[in-house]
Amino acid sequence: MENAINELFSDELKHLLGLSSIGLCVILQGDVITFFNSEFYEKFDINTERACLSDWINLIDPSEQESIRQKLQEQFITGQPLVESKYRVKTKNGDYIWILTTSVAKYGEDGQVVGFLSAHNDITDKQTYEDHIHNLAYTDVLTGLSNLRMLEFQINDPFKYLERPHLLMFGIDGFGQFYDAYGRRAAERLQFEFSVLLSEYEIKGTKLYHVDRDEFVVLIDSTIDFDVEDYFRDIANDYQRLLFGGRQLQSLKLIGALIPAIYHDAKVDLTLNMARLTIRSIIDKEIVDFVVYDESMAAHLRKxxxxxxxxxxxxxxxxxxxxxxxxxxxxxxxxxxxxxxxxxxxxxxxxxxxxxxxxxxxxxxxxxxxxxxxxxxxxxxxxxxxxxxxxxxxxxxxxxxxxxxxxxxxxxxxxxxxxxxxxxxxxxxxxxxxxxxxxxxxxxxxxxxxxxxxxxxxxxxxxxxxxxxxxxxxxxxxxxxxxxxxxxxxxxxxxxxxxxxxxxxxxxxxxxxxxxxxxxxxxxxxxxxxxxxxxxxxxxxxxxxxxxxxxxxxxxxxxxxxx
Missing domain, CATH: 3.20.20.450 (EAL domain)
Structure with missing residues (x-):
């Protein structure tokens, strides 16, 4: 088998075998995999002499295994000449490292794909750096929550299972005056304390963001059975019990504005502006702390x-x-x-x-x-x-x-x-x-x-x-x-x-x-x-x-x- 593979991929192997920093394997139909550069694979719990393709796939992060299997099947059917994929693979010590796989197709005389030569490259350091840059770009440094950029990126598809979401904005009435009176450090501490509280209420079907000073956003899956006002009340009650500097935050009222999925636009700036205007209308009324946006408010908010x-x-x-x-x-x-x-x-x-x-x-x-x-x-x-x-x-x-x-x-x-x-x-x-x-x-x-x-x-x-x-x-x-x-x-x-x-x-x-x-x-x-x-x-x-x-x-x- 190995001689046949060497003959089948001779040109490619001569080039790739010189690259000792990568792992090489040939994948054929019928769960067949043959490893080269075995030194690369010593970090994984796999016997490269007797392993089959399924053994390698079982080392991949469980959340990604099915998608990898489907991608391989598609490659054999469609005959794509070059395919790249990135996934995490479990090592012997239980850690996961990032592997970049580059697969080159080989065709038989009938023009059908007979196998792939795949190169495995450890890109953990590169991925860690990219993740760090990503976090800097898409995470609020103070609170650790996703920021406005992430909201803009995710609002159309925050999770694969999350349909067009409701948008709930929290605002803190009086935050500006608090900042002026007590300074930046006190204001940042208040933002952090509230973010910790809000994080305790993150459940499946929700995603949290800190988008500006006293503005926090929760995206909520519109397909789940979820009483948003009860959710707001629970958070507001816990917020009022927060002790800040030895006193309760009674003077800083928590405000909530819900923009239902049917009203908000995919352009996040328009949706956030709608939420901000709704919050300001709540502050003007003074007697309420939570409002659900509807069409009757459109003229007032437009004004x-x-x-x-x-x-x-x-x-x-x-x-x-x-x-x-x-x-x-x-x-x-x-x-x-x-x-x-x-x-x-x-x-x-x-x-x-x-x-x-x-x-x-x-x-x-x-x-x-x-x-x-x-x-x-x-x-x-x-x-x-x-x-x-x-x-x-x-x-x-x-x-x-x-x-x-x-x-x-x-x-x-x-x-x-x-x-x-x-x-x-x-x-x-x-x-x-x-x-x-x-x-x-x-x-x-x-x-x-x-x-x-x-x-x-x-x-x-x-x-x-x-x-x-x-x-x-x-x-x-x-x-x-x-x-x-x-x-x-x-x-x-x-x-x-x-x-x-x-x-x-x-x-x-x-x-x-x-x-x-x-x-x-x-x-x-x-x-x-x-x-x-x-x-x-x-x-x-x-x-x-x-x-x-x-x-x-x-x-x-x-x-x-x-x-």
């Missing part, structure tokens, strides 16, 4: 997606419009100022109010560009009013705490106003007491810089917080704006009249003017006038107006003014 991704583009496309609501002298006739209010008119979803996009703009930092745009448009309006109506009015522009925390905010406002040749006292920056403007903070320093430059600063929404008087006295405000809800209470409860009267007197004593917001009826006008407020603002006089509408309104009001 959030547009808001979070498209604000800068919206400014460029002229979708952001600045409206102006008149602020009248307490006589209800003379317009002294207007408040600039921003609206977003998106061609896909229509009008978007500031409550819907200001928060997102603050988180993304796009509020800075938006703020500059509003100041710019407000200055243009003042110039046009003065030019067309020969009337000087002032404008109030709302500022976000993010803007006030920006170094040079006051100087940026000054530069815009100067560019239009306007007096700095024509502009007022409105801030709210909910910003938490502590003395000495960056925001406090910018407020004081605004005042040094001659720009007015108004305290908006007065009456909605707990430290109003304290805030009023600590910062150099020029105007106080009584909140609409405050004025509504006055209309139904006259006890508030003494309070507002005292506030007004205190403000006037400190040269602070008072504006009553939310004036909607003649009764509220009279009550506010009785409290000696300086200015009135609300729908009783006018809704927010576009610039052309404002010009028309001012022209009519000027006609009503006494000579």
């Amino acid at each position: 959030r997606e547009i808001i979070e991704k498209g604000l800068l583009q919206a400014i460029e496309d002229d979708e952001i419009h600045v409206y102006f609501q008149p602020i009248l002298r307490s006589d209800g006739i003379v317009v002294r100022a207007v408040e600039a209010l921003v609206r977003w008119d998106n061609p896909e979803i229509g009008l978007i109010g500031p409550d819907d996009f200001i928060g997102a703009a603050e988180l993304s930092g796009e509020i800075l560009a938006l703020g500059r745009y509003v100041v710019e448009q407000s200055c243009k309006m003042l110039v046009e009013v003065e030019k067309k109506l020969n009337r000087c009015i002032n404008v109030s522009v709302n500022a976000s705490v993010v803007e006030l925390m920006q170094e040079g905010f006051a100087n940026n406002v000054q530069n815009v106003v100067n560019r239009y040749g306007l007096g700095l006292d024509r502009i007022a920056i409105e801030v709210t007491e909910s910003m938490g403007l502590n003395e000495g903070s960056k925001a406090d320093r910018e407020i004081r810089e605004l005042r040094k430059l001659g720009i007015k600063v108004a305290l908006d929404d007065f009456g909605t917080g707990y430290s109003s008087f304290d805030s009023l006295m600590k910062h150099p405000y020029t105007t106080l704006k009584l909140d609409r809800l405050f004025m509504e209470r006055l209309a139904t409860n006259l006890v508030y009249s003494d309070m507002i009267g005292s506030i007004t007197k205190l403000c006037h004593h400190h040269q602070i003017s008072v504006v009553a917001e939310g004036i909607e009826t003649i009764e509220m006008v009279k009550l506010a006038q009785g409290m000696s407020v300086d200015y009135l603002q609300g729908y009783y006089f006018s809704r927010p107006l576009t610039k052309p509408q404002l010009l028309d309104y001012l022209e009519e009001q000027i006609k009503k003014e006494p000579f």
